[in-house]
Amino acid sequence: MGPVRADLPVIDLQSPDIAAATKSIRQALVDYGFLYVINHGIDGATMKSVYAESKKFFEQPMEEKMALEKNSSHRGYIRPDFEGFEADAGGKGDLLECFHIGSGKSNDANQWPSADRFPSWKETMESYYDCAIFLKSDYVCMFGPFTTGSAMKSKYGSDHGANAHTDYGMLTLLSTDGTPGLQICRDKDARPQIWEDVHHIPGALVVNIGDLLERWTNNVYRSTLHRVLMVGKERYSVAFFVWPSPDTMVTCIESCCSEANPPRYPPIRSDEYLEQRLTSTYKYK
Secondary structure, eight states: OOOEEOOOOEEETTOSOHHHHHHHHHHHHHHTSEEEEESOSOOHHHHHHHHHHHHHHHTSOHHHHHTTBOOTTSOEEEOTTSSOOOGGGTTOOOSEEEEEEESOGGGOOOOOOOTTTOTTHHHHHHHHHHHHHHHIIIIIOOSOEEEEEEEEEEOOSSSEEEEEEOOSSSEEEEEEOSOOOEEEESOTTOSSOOOEEOOOOTTOEEEEEOHHHHHHTTTSSOOOEEEEEOOSSOEEEEEEEEEEOTTOEEOOOGGGOOSSSOOSSOOEEHHHHHHHHHHHHTTTO
């Protein structure tokens, strides 16, 4: 018997009952670590443009894409089989390829495809980025943001497009093109692991907890293990990773610890934690 369908909660971000919506979000994060949000303010035309531009970029020959290979700020193109190595995948990396864009327009480390060949690429991606920042600031959290966005293409095949993993940061906002394959494992410590399919809801974003929020809340909220399986066709997605400001000290939130439940993790600066995780991810390069 294959995976069952995950019955994730759907949260309307334009609900007039803010208290009820907030309660529903908290319960969803405790129960699943994943949820859908609708009426988030990112229009369909913007998303259509993002996917069209992503497809044009990823369809280029590899040598063209590698000209924008990830730099020291982790911005730019990441080739397939470069990250996501897992024992369960036989030592293989993910079959997905990515293009990372980050915040910090005043001191911009971002890389961009040639404006001659891709005249709308930068404008389209920055437009989506700005929409996602608005969503995050107004609805998701009130921390000063350090954020990255990633356009992704998973290749078809017999392996995982993205091996089982948890995200690094606070929250991830995910849009997909509707191609199935995303699965979650609610209890990442269980053996055997039980996987559930996350179905596509047109126009909705998928939101999930990252490891930093698990750490900050002393495991009250736990990051959820997830993966992408291959389904015989290419799959495009856009992830927006929410981080606190780089100089934020991530110290156990008072309401999440007590004498009987002391802090599990020592304080750490947000940027130091991110660098540790990125270094670990790319240690084989």
